[in-house]
Amino acid sequence: MAREHKRPYKVFRVGGRSFPVYFEYDEQLKKSYPAYPDFEKNPEYTGEGNPFATAEQESCIHCQPVSPGQPPPGDCGGCGWFHREQTPYDPIGICMCEARRGNKTDA
Numbered sequence: 001m002a003r004e005h006k007r008p009y010k011v012f013r014v015g016g017r018s019f020p021v022y023f024e025y026d027e028q029l030k031k032s033y034p035a036y037p038d039f040e041k042n043p044e045y046t047g048e049g050n051p052f053a054t055a056e057q058e059s060c061i062h063c064q065p066v067s068p069g070q071p072p073p074g075d076c077g078g079c080g081w082f083h084r085e086q087t088p089y090d091p092i093g094i095c096m097c098e099a100r101r102g103n104k105t106d107a
């Protein structure tokens with residue numbers, strides 16, 4: 001009964017990589033939404049060893065506010081280490097935190 005073919009949403013290019021994002025259907029909400037990569041579950045890194053992250057990803061212990069004096073961010077999108085390449089609203093970026101670097105993937 002369920003028609004399960006992936007509908008493409010967008011391809012995001014970050015750090016020399018391409019991340020195709022597809023719509024997924026939520027049975028409970030009865031609507032489709034763009035399903036971004038889960039980098040917490042399946043980490044991926046730039047050639048320099050910086051981890052990719054999504055803006056909506058839950059913040060980690062190394063998070064820091066964008067400006068001093070602000071409360072710690074709840075997600076990577078609000079973190080001072082989160083680097084967006086194209087626009088201030090990019091949903092996928094790179095974590096520039098030194099403490100999280102080092103896990104290189106050589107393609």
Ligand code: SF4
Pocket residue numbers: 053058059060061062063064075076079080081082094095096097100
């Ligand atoms: S951008 Fe990096 S340092 Fe900041 S919360 Fe996300 S993973 Fe942690």
